[in-house]
Amino acid sequence: MTNKLYVWKIELGKRIGPFWIGSSIIEALHILENRVPTHPLEITYDGTNPYTNETVIDSPEEGFRLVFDSRTQILIKIDFYRLGEIYLRYGHVTIFRESGSATFMAVYNLFGPTFPGQYDPSTSCYHLSYEGGCVRFPIPIEHQDLYKDQTDLPLAFPNGSTPIANGFTIFSGSDQHAPCIPRPLNRNYGEIVSVLIYPSAATLLFCEKKSEIELGWTPQQVISSIGQPISVFRKSEDPNTGSVVVRECINDYFHNYPHLGCDVMYNSLHNVTKIILRTNVLGHPDFGTYHKSNFQIFIHKTSESGSEDGTCEMITPETTWEEIQKNLSITSKIRPVIHDSGLGLHPFGSSYCYAPVPDCIFEVMKNGFLASVTIVQT
Numbered sequence: 001m002t003n004k005l006y007v008w009k010i011e012l013g014k015r016i017g018p019f020w021i022g023s024s025i026i027e028a029l030h031i032l033e034n035r036v037p038t039h040p041l042e043i044t045y046d047g048t049n050p051y052t053n054e055t056v057i058d059s060p061e062e063g064f065r066l067v068f069d070s071r072t073q074i075l076i077k078i079d080f081y082r083l084g085e086i087y088l089r090y091g092h093v094t095i096f097r098e099s100g101s102a103t104f105m106a107v108y109n110l111f112g113p114t115f116p117g118q119y120d121p122s123t124s125c126y127h128l129s130y131e132g133g134c135v136r137f138p139i140p141i142e143h144q145d146l147y148k149d150q151t152d153l154p155l156a157f158p159n160g161s162t163p164i165a166n167g168f169t170i171f172s173g174s175d176q177h178a179p180c181i182p183r184p185l186n187r188n189y190g191e192i193v194s195v196l197i198y199p200s201a202a203t204l205l206f207c208e209k210k211s212e213i214e215l216g217w218t219p220q221q222v223i224s225s226i227g228q229p230i231s232v233f234r235k236s237e238d239p240n241t242g243s244v245v246v247r248e249c250i251n252d253y254f255h256n257y258p259h260l261g262c263d264v265m266y267n268s269l270h271n272v273t274k275i276i277l278r279t280n281v282l283g284h285p286d287f288g289t290y291h292k293s294n295f296q297i298f299i300h301k302t303s304e305s306g307s308e309d310g311t312c313e314m315i316t317p318e319t320t321w322e323e324i325q326k327n328l329s330i331t332s333k334i335r336p337v338i339h340d341s342g343l344g345l346h347p348f349g350s351s352y353c354y355a356p357v358p359d360c361i362f363e364v365m366k367n368g369f370l371a372s373v374t375i376v377q378t
Helices: 025-033 104-111 141-147 219-226 321-327
Strands: 003-011 042-044 055-059 064-068 075-080 086-090 093-096 118-120 125-130 133-138 167-171 192-198 201-206 211-214 231-234 253-257 262-266 272-278 294-302 308-315 337-339 351-357 360-364 370-376
Touching: 025 055, 025 064, 093 104, 104 125, 104 133, 192 370, 211 219, 211 272, 219 253, 308 321, 321 351, 321 360
Parallel strands: 003 086, 192 294
Antiparallel strands: 042 055, 055 064, 064 075, 075 167, 086 093, 118 125, 125 133, 133 167, 192 201, 201 211, 231 253, 253 262, 262 272, 272 370, 294 308, 337 351, 351 360, 360 370
């Protein structure tokens, strides 16, 4: 059903309507969830390795999809595979509207001259490409042999019909099949958070903001360094174990920083006792709640005698639990704490919390990838 309420502006290589190349998946989800009327969405990703293939959010009723780089979770491509459901304009001209409006000549006159296009036999479409954009024209089966080796699309087919666009894509870079990773719209998005863990202390360094927080700090110290939290949560249940807290911990509370991908927990004495870093990985019930924390955790290794041996291991959101065990030379089997996070209210199953080293708890999903890392004060 065509939605004529929407006429979205096109800027090649930059945006279509409210969606901007370089925005985060959280920002895109926020826009989609707050539109009126709402539309069903489909999210596809690789459940075995969430950092390999692209992540796609599809709006099948409206005929468009948003494509994100799986590691950075940044929007790299906007693809309209069915034109006319949402009207699209370039400049002052609404070029993609009812079926049959976007002829080859109309598109060429509006977007201007470009390099010769290419025929894609896998889709039976002729691609007219521009810097940051591409228009697709289907070739009728009876004419495909005539144009599969040509770079120019005719103004009319031999039977007198006119090529009509059936798809449109914008992307970052010059190649729609290999879009480059753009700079984030939010300059602090994806900033490296260096986490230095020693036997007796832990420090988080936010590299872009040139700020830091430490275990033991007060709320005033944390807020003066990284800003006000988005929300405050009073602790009644431990998010890492699901167990009810004891009376002495009933006054513990969290400062939530979803835009930084982390939570900071304080005890009743108002000192930081936990910092939780989120990966926003797909397949976890918290997906879509936090920006991905781009942490680099440096764990100083200790010798069998318990003293530091001068080496350290770096752990990132993409590090698997198998790699962590190998890099930290963990040979004995560690029994995890099972974390349900909803008691069967979601389809993702339980995750597992491991504490292979002091001061650090890893929440691991069933596919072996990290959902969160908790830095704790022991």
